[in-house]
Amino acid sequence: MTTTRVAAATKTSPGKPPRAGRKRKRSRSLGTYLFILPAALFVVATTVYPLLYNVNLGFYDAPIQKFLRGTVEWVGLSQYQEALGDPKTWVSLGTSLVYTLATIALMLTVGTAFAILFTKTFPGNKLLRSLLFLPYILPSVVAANVWRWMLDGTSGLVNYLLTTVRIIPEPVFWLGSPTFALPAVILATAWTMVPFAMLLIIAGLQNIPRATYEAAELDGAGRWSTFWRITVPLLRPVLSVVALLGFIYTFKTFDTIFIMTRGGPGDATTVLPILAYNEAFVNFDLGSGATVNTLLLVIPMVLAIIYFRSTRKEG
Amino acid sequence: MKKPFALTVAATALVLVYLIPVYWMVATSLKEPADVFNVPPDIIPTPATVQAYLDTVFSDPAIWRGLRSSTIITIPTLVLTLVIGAPAAYGLAKYRYRVTGGVLFLLLAAQMLPTISLALPMFAIFSQYGLVDTYAGLIIANVSVTLPFAVVLLRPYMGAIPGDLLEAARLDGCTAFGAFRRVGLPLVRPGLVMVATLTFVMTWGEFVFGLTLATSDDKQPITVVLNRFIASFGTQWTNLMAVSTVIAIPIIVVFIVLQKHVVAGLTEGGLKD
Numbered sequence: 001m002t003t004t005r006v007a008a009a010t011k012t013s014p015g016k017p018p019r020a021g022r023k024r025k026r027s028r029s030l031g032t033y034l035f036i037l038p039a040a041l042f043v044v045a046t047t048v049y050p051l052l053y054n055v056n057l058g059f060y061d062a063p064i065q066k067f068l069r070g071t072v073e074w075v076g077l078s079q080y081q082e083a084l085g086d087p088k089t090w091v092s093l094g095t096s097l098v099y100t101l102a103t104i105a106l107m108l109t110v111g112t113a114f115a116i117l118f119t120k121t122f123p124g125n126k127l128l129r130s131l132l133f134l135p136y137i138l139p140s141v142v143a144a145n146v147w148r149w150m151l152d153g154t155s156g157l158v159n160y161l162l163t164t165v166r167i168i169p170e171p172v173f174w175l176g177s178p179t180f181a182l183p184a185v186i187l188a189t190a191w192t193m194v195p196f197a198m199l200l201i202i203a204g205l206q207n208i209p210r211a212t213y214e215a216a217e218l219d220g221a222g223r224w225s226t227f228w229r230i231t232v233p234l235l236r237p238v239l240s241v242v243a244l245l246g247f248i249y250t251f252k253t254f255d256t257i258f259i260m261t262r263g264g265p266g267d268a269t270t271v272l273p274i275l276a277y278n279e280a281f282v283n284f285d286l287g288s289g290a291t292v293n294t295l296l297l298v299i300p301m302v303l304a305i306i307y308f309r310s311t312r313k314e315g
Numbered sequence: 316m317k318k319p320f321a322l323t324v325a326a327t328a329l330v331l332v333y334l335i336p337v338y339w340m341v342a343t344s345l346k347e348p349a350d351v352f353n354v355p356p357d358i359i360p361t362p363a364t365v366q367a368y369l370d371t372v373f374s375d376p377a378i379w380r381g382l383r384s385s386t387i388i389t390i391p392t393l394v395l396t397l398v399i400g401a402p403a404a405y406g407l408a409k410y411r412y413r414v415t416g417g418v419l420f421l422l423l424a425a426q427m428l429p430t431i432s433l434a435l436p437m438f439a440i441f442s443q444y445g446l447v448d449t450y451a452g453l454i455i456a457n458v459s460v461t462l463p464f465a466v467v468l469l470r471p472y473m474g475a476i477p478g479d480l481l482e483a484a485r486l487d488g489c490t491a492f493g494a495f496r497r498v499g500l501p502l503v504r505p506g507l508v509m510v511a512t513l514t515f516v517m518t519w520g521e522f523v524f525g526l527t528l529a530t531s532d533d534k535q536p537i538t539v540v541l542n543r544f545i546a547s548f549g550t551q552w553t554n555l556m557a558v559s560t561v562i563a564i565p566i567i568v569v570f571i572v573l574q575k576h577v578v579a580g581l582t583e584g585g586l587k588d
Binding site (some may be wrong): 031032033034035036038039040042043044046047048049050051053054057062067068114117118120121122123124125128130131132133134135137138139140141142143145146147149150152154155157160164191196199248251252254255258259273276277280281286289290293296297300301303304307308311 | 319320323325326327329330334335337339340343352354355356402405410412419421422423425426428430431432433435437438456459463466491492495520522523526527538541545552555556562563567570574
């Protein structure tokens with residue numbers, strides 16, 4: 001049936017007068033906007049508008065009570081100046097960066113190691129690979145609570161295992177410790193993100209031609225030098241996509257940290273999204289929350305532009 | 316080639332270690348509350364009991380309400396995402412609009428936004444329209460996240476529909492939309508399944524909108540209800556892990572059934588656009 005239809009198409013099209021054809025094409029192209037119109041309007045209404053609204057809200061003194069009564073006050077740039085002058089903001093930015101970069105480092109190293117193992121041929125490969133994917137799709141609320149339990153100071157499994165094999169002399173109160181809380185949330189976040197990294201890196205590895213490896217073997221290259229001189233350079237484009245996506249997804253993480261530590265102890269794990277939440281929904285100051293929120297948006301937006309440009313170039 | 320079996324053993328061991336947290340969640344949920352603190356811990360729950368499930372999911376109305384709210388939010392979000400997203404993905408793949416670049420950028424950028432950055436102004440806007448603490452508000456908020464994601468992931472699938480088939484449908488008298496619906500959509504079923512699965516996964520596990528936009532116990536999704544219960548579950552790890560397991564089960568089931576589509580789709584979506 002398909003072939004007859006295609007044949008009919010080629011038969012009829014030259015018979016049409018060119019003028020009518022052109023006219024029809026134009027009206028068709030206007031009509032085709034209907035495909036994207038609902039989605040475009042929706043995104044403008046629920047993303048673009050709220051973001052502009054947010055930037056604007058940052059110019060107002062708007063505690064929730066005042067906001068609901070409609071008596072907010074224009075305060076110009078003062079809240080932005082205040083946020084930029086507040087060490088809290090910079091500490092949070094620093095925490096965000098440490099958190100994000102450490103998670104990416106784990107994603108790249110562990111993800112690459114897993115990917116190399118799973119590009120080899122062995123029975124059960126596919127099944128094991130998809131099992132490994134489970135942490136990525138688990139709701140972050142679930143993952144965060146499980147890790148809270150695993151890292152519990154008195155009865156947590158992590159402490160039990162580590163003290164039994166004597167890696168640590170005594171139990172650590174991971175989430176209550178200003179030193180260990182950040183590494184703990186990094187570990188939990190990386191646990192969920194590594195499978196995603198692995199998936200993309202596997203795809204990258206499969207694109208490296210076998211012949212390259214065979215040539216290296218003929219030249220007598222060892223495993224390490226093959227890895228560093230062939231795999232890593234050829235994998236670079238994929239690794240940079242993983243790093244970029246990892247940055248974007250980790251930088252915006254809120255749930256995992258909120259559930260595990262609420263940003264504490266003190267401000268040890270207060271990343272920027274937590275700070276914005278605290279301002280708006282704990283201190284009930286929408287204006288000041290919006291200010292932090294605007295600052296929080298700058299970095300992902302810059303990265304979005306980089307990502308967009310890099311994918312455009314390839315396409 | 317020499318030692319595939321050794322690799323299987325190594326990979327199995329690795330996967331088992333990596334999934335310890337998942338096992339520990341289920342194992343804890345099946346323990347007696349007192350056994351949770353045993354030293355050394357019971358690796359296998361002895362005696363195993365489903366008491367925690369009976370105490371929470373089956374007797375606690377709050378947990379039931381949370382599960383119900385999650386369902387009421389997830390299903391319309393899924394439907395709306397597909398109904399609005401599929402035509403958009405098709406349009407962006409098959410037609411050259413003057414705004415194509417702009418729309419694509421918007422969609423990619425939207426995916427990179429922190430959820431809290433949307434939740435905060437949405438709370439302010441929704442409170443003016445009476446949408447705070449309504450299912451409608453929560454559904455709109457969720458679609459704002461899943462829609463850009465769906466369009467971007469579906470676009471490559473739509474692009475792969477043979478143009479000849481669509482052209483033929485048009486000549487047989489289909490409208491542009493008819494060709495999309497009758498010829499295009501059936502051909503991209505795997506892509507639709509993938510996007511539906513991921514939309515389900517994202518919405519079912521959503522937390523930030525639920526936390527900020529649902530103020531009453533009644534409307535809060537199960538993820539938020541669970542979190543609210545942490546204080547009272549503080550030492551009741553069995554209950555907490557039972558509810559966590561219940562939240563995870565639909566995701567795990569859907570994933571097991573549909574994982575082939577999902578993994579392929581995510582690889583495509585991550586590496587191309």
